[in-house]
Amino acid sequence: MASMSPGDALGVSVLDAAKLVALALERTTSKVGRPRNRIRMSYRTFRRLTGRRIGGASFVKGFTTELMNLGWLMVRMPSAYGFVRAASLAKWPLTKSDVIAEELKLIEEGSRMEVLEYARQELDGSGDVAHLIRQPQGASTGRRKKERVAR
DSSP states (O other): OOOOOGGGGSOOOHHHHHHHHHHHHHHOBOTTSOBOSEEEEEHHHHHHHHSOOOOSHHHHHHHHHHHHHTTEEEEEOSSEEEEEEGGGGGGSOOOOGGGGHHHHHHHHTTOHHHHHHHHHHHHTTOOOOGGGSOOOTTOOOSHHHHHHHHO
């Protein structure tokens, strides 16, 4: 194994860091040899590969831009970085505005803070808040189905 020169221990440029990570991602395959669309990389492996930590906003912005140009997106997770092949997003389901139609109506009426409070309650696990939002005539909140399942 060749010895490292002092310059080898330093972090590489943003572009080179993205290329090194993309190389590792492209070489990661399934058991049957197919390319992976979703991959995790530990912080330690990232640092060993690039000589860098993802820290400052400038590096993150540059790195994610370069990585996207190479066909990958990155998500920071508690113990690793997550990478998704950008092309695979085209196959993902698209959320439709009808799932938040009432919220959009309230926002258009100037009640953004009311909608934000509902969102906080629902996402913080404070229970089912769908009944708090005004529903259009004939619209279902899904509560009956939930009540049947609970029985």
